[in-house]
Amino acid sequence: MTALGIFSSANLNGGQKLAMKYFAVSLALFGAQILFGLLAGLQFLMPDFLFGVVDFSVNRTLHVNALVIWLLYGFMGGVYFILEDEAKHPIVGLGLGNLIFWVLTSAVVIVILVYLLVQVGPGEMSSIWLINEGREYIEAPRWADIGITISMLVFFFNVFATFSKGRYTGIGGVLVLDLLALAGLYVFGMFYTPNISMDQFWWWWVIHLWVEATWEVLVGCIMAYMLIDTMGVRRKIVETWLYIEVALMFGSGILGLGHHYFWIGTPEYWFTIGGFFSALEPIPLVAMVVHAIFDAGVHKMKNKNHPALGWTIAQAAGNFFGAGVFGFMHTLPQINLYTHGTQWTASHGHLAFFGAYSTAVIGFFYLAAQKARGNVWMSGNLPGNGWKWKWAMALLWIGMIGMTMALLIAGYEQSQIERAIEGSTWMGYFAAQEHPWFIQAMVWRQLSGYGFLLGYILLVWDLLTIGKGETRPAQVVETGTH
Amino acid sequence: MSQTAWWASESLWRKSAIWVTGVSFILLIYLTFDTLPYIKAGGINVPGFSVINKRIDYQYNEVKHRYLPVIGQDEPLFGKMLTEVEAEALVSKGKLTTQAKNCMACHTLLGNGAYFAPDLTKSWIDPAWGSKETREADMVAFLMDPTDKLHNSIGRRMPNLGITLDEAKATVAFLKWMSAINTNGFPHNFKSLDQSDAPAAAAPVTAPAAAVVAPVSQ
Numbered sequence A: 001m002t003a004l005g006i007f008s009s010a011n012l013n014g015g016q017k018l019a020m021k022y023f024a025v026s027l028a029l030f031g032a033q034i035l036f037g038l039l040a041g042l043q044f045l046m047p048d049f050l051f052g053v054v055d056f057s058v059n060r061t062l063h064v065n066a067l068v069i070w071l072l073y074g075f076m077g078g079v080y081f082i083l084e085d086e087a088k089h090p091i092v093g094l095g096l097g098n099l100i101f102w103v104l105t106s107a108v109v110i111v112i113l114v115y116l117l118v119q120v121g122p123g124e125m126s127s128i129w130l131i132n133e134g135r136e137y138i139e140a141p142r143w144a145d146i147g148i149t150i151s152m153l154v155f156f157f158n159v160f161a162t163f164s165k166g167r168y169t170g171i172g173g174v175l176v177l178d179l180l181a182l183a184g185l186y187v188f189g190m191f192y193t194p195n196i197s198m199d200q201f202w203w204w205w206v207i208h209l210w211v212e213a214t215w216e217v218l219v220g221c222i223m224a225y226m227l228i229d230t231m232g233v234r235r236k237i238v239e240t241w242l243y244i245e246v247a248l249m250f251g252s253g254i255l256g257l258g259h260h261y262f263w264i265g266t267p268e269y270w271f272t273i274g275g276f277f278s279a280l281e282p283i284p285l286v287a288m289v290v291h292a293i294f295d296a297g298v299h300k301m302k303n304k305n306h307p308a309l310g311w312t313i314a315q316a317a318g319n320f321f322g323a324g325v326f327g328f329m330h331t332l333p334q335i336n337l338y339t340h341g342t343q344w345t346a347s348h349g350h351l352a353f354f355g356a357y358s359t360a361v362i363g364f365f366y367l368a369a370q371k372a373r374g375n376v377w378m379s380g381n382l383p384g385n386g387w388k389w390k391w392a393m394a395l396l397w398i399g400m401i402g403m404t405m406a407l408l409i410a411g412y413e414q415s416q417i418e419r420a421i422e423g424s425t426w427m428g429y430f431a432a433q434e435h436p437w438f439i440q441a442m443v444w445r446q447l448s449g450y451g452f453l454l455g456y457i458l459l460v461w462d463l464l465t466i467g468k469g470e471t472r473p474a475q476v477v478e479t480g481t482h
Numbered sequence B: 001m002s003q004t005a006w007w008a009s010e011s012l013w014r015k016s017a018i019w020v021t022g023v024s025f026i027l028l029i030y031l032t033f034d035t036l037p038y039i040k041a042g043g044i045n046v047p048g049f050s051v052i053n054k055r056i057d058y059q060y061n062e063v064k065h066r067y068l069p070v071i072g073q074d075e076p077l078f079g080k081m082l083t084e085v086e087a088e089a090l091v092s093k094g095k096l097t098t099q100a101k102n103c104m105a106c107h108t109l110l111g112n113g114a115y116f117a118p119d120l121t122k123s124w125i126d127p128a129w130g131s132k133e134t135r136e137a138d139m140v141a142f143l144m145d146p147t148d149k150l151h152n153s154i155g156r157r158m159p160n161l162g163i164t165l166d167e168a169k170a171t172v173a174f175l176k177w178m179s180a181i182n183t184n185g186f187p188h189n190f191k192s193l194d195q196s197d198a199p200a201a202a203a204p205v206t207a208p209a210a211a212v213v214a215p216v217s218q
């Protein structure tokens, strides 16, 4: 170990070194996501801006794909980061893991360049294989799908083999099974059919069963480790909670898939099944809030990484509001008939992804920053009272809440004017888009987006500098009796 | 602190997690098998591809209290009757075009996608096309060169995506086919293009009222 306060990979174990690479790409793609989001947002206000050069569709595709990839990179980094410590064994197949990082990252770069420079192809299978699959979130062409699947299998092998050679904890067991499901689900998004109903039926298996089931549990696992590591919460407590969350999350989320089967040609009984089970989905999210607050309270907020704990609590709250409250708001078919595919959906999508997942990954960035500097002090009394991390967090949240609220207002306006009054025709659509209330909402979304960007810049600055020159070792947290 | 209460026991919750997940998953598999016959082409809710040979409308159903597609008399697309196989090939070409051009990154299809441009679920019967006589040609022309054809006052335009004539026709076929899917009443309250046989907009006052009620099937 090198001296405290110096950023050095000598401070990290093998898995953590690999994790740092994933985190670096993740943080950069987060920036790319924001950039393309701002461009797309601006095109709502200035339709001629970059028209015919980098169209809305291109910006949006890059925006949502960068999102999915930076979160996946963040999760993979998180898992590699905790793996050796959790399994008490060096990573099995680390060389392969490193190789795959470079393969995957090259693929991501090529896919981004093709989106940006080639953009569209002829209406033939070759376009699906080489350019763009044209299916939201999983637009990546088929060759990349295959590459991603292979990479996921290698990643899975690292995790599985390391736990098997070392020790299986509760967290480890849940993680292995969850990753298997997560990787397996991706395959359902990898076929072509002319039938749009069939297409969307299976597309939702990937999207919904990722974000409302397997990703939730994955984050549950890495956040469980976070609580043990930064606060010293007793493992038995954390793992019992993890099982409760898995039971509630899968128990509601798997059949909650039905809330996407209201309007795509699927039978009517999905109204009942989808409405009922998805309405239960907020319950595990409440449980997680209770859990985080309870642990933080029991440990009197005493912990060794304040920014990470801050983002952990933000994760619990953000997950609850973004997914639980904003998801519940439009999940019953009686409401969804009018909100389906309006800015309501975008409002929920933003708060949920940020609240549930970005927060968790950012928390891990801070944990990594601490360890990379030799496990330095990151509790209270940071230089400048920790203003950078606090302001980064405040700006990101203010920006996100501003965007979410603006989009919600736009969504209300659309469901009234476009849907209820005008009856969802093209004219109805534009009647709503032209309305001053809609335009004002788009202005506020854009302004909030700039605030969000400031928060991001501050976050990057803070991550690169926090703990620099710090001479105090991390606060000792004794493993609690609670 | 004495013993853990039974309801806080780790192993109870581990078992619950396994059982709940397993049962939910099995139910999902069962429901999936039950749903597939509804959503396969030619299934209960999703028509066969040769439906593009017919007139397709969307009307309020008094019994169901929701809007449902109404499949009418023969009305072949581009004046040509197709077999199921030919129709599938054409619709498939159109679907591929929508994917290769990434239509869903601006529009929604069946309500899913992006919110920068109108939903395409019922675009085939959208009143914006004006009249059913010119619709096919207008749609093809629009898809091939949309940049100067605005539908709004805010200047939002569709870019030129390099769609060829064949691709445009196939895309229209795909859109026509999609408009015949039973979507349980989404979108609600949609007033479709007048497709009655009476000349539409400039209909003479003497047009027989009976013609408005098109025969439901042949």
Ligand code: HEM
Pocket (backbone or CB within 6 Å): A136, A211, A212, A259, A260, A278, A279, A281, A282, A319, A322, A323, A324, A326, A327, A328, A329, A330, A331, A332, A336, A339, A340, A341, A342, A345, A346, A348, A349, A350, A352, A353, A356, A357, B111, B112, B113
């Ligand atoms: C962290 C968890 C969640 C994330 C990241 C998330 C994200 C999203 C996103 C991005 C969409 C839009 C998909 C599209 O582009 O078409 C969506 C749709 C939807 N979500 Fe969630 N969601 C989460 C949890 C929930 C929960 C718990 C509920 C219900 C209680 C819910 C209800 C819905 C509904 C009903 C839709 C469909 C909206 C429509 O009809 O247009 N979501 N979600």
Ligand code: HEM
Pocket (backbone or CB within 6 Å): A033, A034, A037, A038, A039, A040, A041, A060, A063, A064, A067, A345, A346, A347, A349, A350, A353, A354, A358, A445, A446, A448, A449, A450, A452, A453, B113, B114, B115, B116
């Ligand atoms: C500067 C910040 C951002 C801006 C200006 C922005 C802007 C946009 C725009 C314009 C769209 C397209 C919506 C449409 O089709 O009408 C979009 C979609 C989306 N954005 Fe963002 N975004 C930002 C940040 C974020 C963040 C931080 C997240 C998540 C962590 C996020 C997640 C999403 C998702 C999931 C969608 C798809 C929503 C759906 O299909 O329902 N965005 N964003």
Ligand SMILES: [Fe+2]
Pocket (backbone or CB within 6 Å): A208, A212, A256, A257, A259, A260
């Ligand atoms: Fe969902």
